[in-house]
Amino acid sequence: MRWLKLWRDFKKRDRRSFRSLTLVHPSFGELVIRPMEERDLNRVLAIEEENFGDDAWTRSSFEYEVKENLNARYYVLQLPSRGVVGYVGGWLILDELHVTNLSIAKPFQGRGLGELLLETYISLMLSERPELANAVLEVRTSNERAIKLYKKLGFEVVSIRKRYYSSGEDAYLMLLNLRTWKPSNPLILEAMRELVSEAEDSESG
Numbered sequence: 642m643r644w645l646k647l648w649r650d651f652k653k654r655d656r657r658s659f660r661s662l663t664l665v666h667p668s669f670g671e672l673v674i675r676p677m678e679e680r681d682l683n684r685v686l687a688i689e690e691e692n693f694g695d696d697a698w699t700r701s702s703f704e705y706e707v708k709e710n711l712n713a714r715y716y717v718l719q720l721p722s723r724g725v726v727g728y729v730g731g732w733l734i735l736d737e738l739h740v741t742n743l744s745i746a747k748p749f750q751g752r753g754l755g756e757l758l759l760e761t762y763i764s765l766m767l768s769e770r771p772e773l774a775n776a777v778l779e780v781r782t783s784n785e786r787a788i789k790l791y792k793k794l795g796f797e798v799v800s801i802r803k804r805y806y807s808s809g810e811d812a813y814l815m816l817l818n819l820r821t822w823k824p825s826n827p828l829i830l831e832a833m834r835e836l837v838s839e840a841e842d843s844e845s846g
């Protein structure tokens with residue numbers, strides 16, 4: 642990918658806390674990937690409804706994830722002049738990351754942002770919980786675009802969940818082995834190494 646520069650903007654508290662990243666992109670400028678907050682929900686819901694229609698998550702689902710679920714980690718992707726244009730989220734359960742949402746606003750799709758957001762998200766989760774063994778997700782068997790993205794990142798189809806969606810459509814269960822996974826973008830890799838060592842320093846200090 643064509644990133645000019647990346648620098649750290651970590652909200653440093655402890656290993657359990659959320660962290661944020663700021664990246665500079667040649668065409669979008671400064672991109673921020675930061676924890677989703679309640680104030681983001683109007684925009685998140687608009688993107689969710691545009692992308693998923695009748696299957697969109699409800700406000701109360703997102704509210705629960707953002708405000709109550711201690712296992713949940715939800716992030717937004719924000720552009721300087723456009724605000725929030727995408728989001729990703731999931732649950733940390735023991736040594737597994739279950740990715741529940743990935744969504745990019747329609748006008749911004751196909752420009753590398755979904756891949757960047759998911760790679761960064763998985764990297765952030767690994768920096769918070771290095772013992773993670775797998776990431777898993779469900780995807781509609783008809784969602785070729787998303788399946789191609791997940792395969793590009795290293796996910797493999799491990800099974801089919803029959804009639805998983807309310808429409809009756811099947812889902813693929815896809816799995817990524819995190820013991821051997823590394824982000825393909827070297828700048829994300831570098832930032833994550835620093836994140837992990839910073840977390841270790843703050844733990845030992």
Ligand SMILES: CC(C)(COP(=O)(O)OP(=O)(O)OC[C@H]1O[C@@H](n2cnc3c(N)ncnc32)[C@H](O)[C@@H]1OP(=O)(O)O)[C@@H](O)C(=O)NCCC(=O)NCCS
Nearest residue numbers: 692743744745750751752753754755756780786787789790
């Ligand atoms: C699926 C989604 C998250 C991908 O994000 P994106 O920003 O559009 O995708 P990117 O530009 O980052 O593309 C990354 C990879 O995805 C795949 N991809 C993206 N657009 C594609 C398309 N139109 N056709 C086929 N593959 C495509 C490719 O593998 C691509 O890599 P490449 O450009 O090297 O070929 C986004 O399109 C989206 O939000 N779709 C609607 C919601 C959704 O389906 N979410 C996933 C639910 S499981």
